[in-house]
Amino acid sequence: MRVYLGKYYLSKFSNPGIQDHAVEEIKRHPDYDAHTYANDIALVKLKEEAAITDYVRPVCLWPQSQSLDSIIGEHGDVVGWGYDQYGRITDELMQITMPVVTRETCVQSFPQFYARYTSSTTYCAGHKNGSSVCNGDSGGGMVFLRKDTMRWYLRGLVSISIALRSQFCDYSNYVVFTDSAKYLGWIGSVIAK
Template identity: 35%
Template sequence: MNINVARNTELLILLIFVSVCGTAPLNGRIVGGEDAPPGYWPWQVSVQLRGNHFCGGSLINKEWVMSAAHCFSGLQGENPNKVSRNVAKIILHPNYDSETYDNDIALLRLSSPVRFTDYIRPVCLAASGSVFNNGTDSWVTGWGAVKEGVALPFPQTLQEVEVPVVGNRQCNCLNGVGTVTDNMICAGVLAGGKDSCQGDSGGPMVSKQGSVWVQSGIVSFGFGCARPNLPGVYSRVSRYQSWIKSRIPYNDFVFDIIQN
C-alpha cells in the first residue's frame, strides 16, 4: 500500500469533543456506555471517508494521529468544538498481520497541525515496560455500534465506557489459546454488557495515572460485542514506543512508564 495515497482521497480526520498530553481540563466501539460530556476526552479522533465515520483514533501531537492498521490495510485511495484535517500520510506497522491482528497499529500524519484548546489535546502514551495489571481501571471511547448490528443513533454523541484490564493469560483462555499475543492487551467485564464494538476500531483505551491520562491500548478486535467471558482485545501501546519514535521525525509527544 502506498502510504501517500491518502493525499488524493477525501479521507478526513475529525477531532470532536476532544483537547497538553493526557490532560482534560473539562473532565471532572462502545456497548453499555453513556454519552461523554464535551471536553472529557480531548484526544479522541473520528476517521472519516467521504463524510462517514469508519474508525477511531487518538491525537498524539499536533500533527499525528494513532489508530489501528486494519482500518487502512485495504484503503486505496455539527459540533462547534471540532476541527477537520485531511490525512497526508498513512503508515502501517510493517509486521501487521491481517489474519491474527498482531501489530494492529497505524500512524496518520495530518495535512496541517491542529491548535490545542480545552477541547483538542494529545494523549500521553504508555512507555515500554509499562504494566497494566489485571483489573486496572480503563476507559474506552468511540462512535461505534451500541449493540451488535445496532449503529449509534442520532445525534451520534461520543460514547464512553469503563472496563477493567483482563490479564493476557486469562484472556487467551477465554478467547482461544494463541489468539492474544504479547503485543495485545485485553479489557472487558466478564459478565458482559460493556465493550467496544464495530466502528470503535482504532480508538483509544486509557487509564488515569494521577492527574494524567495514558493510552494503554488501541481498539483492535473481539468476538462479538460485550458477550460474557469474551473481553475485547487491544493493541498494547507500550510495545511500540521505538517504532513510533522511528516514524515520527520529531518527538514532541510523551511516553509515561506505568507500574501498577
C-alpha cells in the same frame, strides 16, 4: 481522507470545537498481519498541525519501561461510535470503563479465539456482563488517568473481539487491545522521519 477532532455527535459537523484536517499520510506497521491482527497499529499524519483547545487535547504515550503487570486489574476508558447492543451505530460518542485482565484469564475464557489473537504485544480487557466495545470502535484508544501526574495516558488500541453470527459483537467476552507501549520504538522512528 479527512480527520475530525473534537467531534461528539457522529452525524453533526458543526459542533463547537470541531477541527477538520486533511490526512497527509497513514503509516501502517510494516509487520501488520490481517489474518492474526498482529501489529495492529498505524499512525496518521495530518497535513496541518492540530490546535490544542478545550475540545482537543493530546494524550501522553505510556512509558515503555512499565510492564503490563502494572495495569492488570486497573480500569481504562475507551470511547467510540461503535454498534450498540441493538445493532445500531451510535450517534453520540459513547464511553466505557473496562478492567484489564491477564492473558491467562482471557485465553481460558475462549481458547479457540484468544490463543490465536493474543500475544506479547496485546492485552485483554472487558467485562463479561454484557457491556463492551463493538464493531466501529476499532482503533479507539484505551486511556488511563495516572494519579501521579494527573494526565491521561494511552496504553492500548481496540483491535479485535468476538462477533456473534446474529450480532456484530459479543458483549459477554473480552476485547483484544494492541499494547501501544510495546511500539514506542516504532512510533518514535516514524515521527523522527
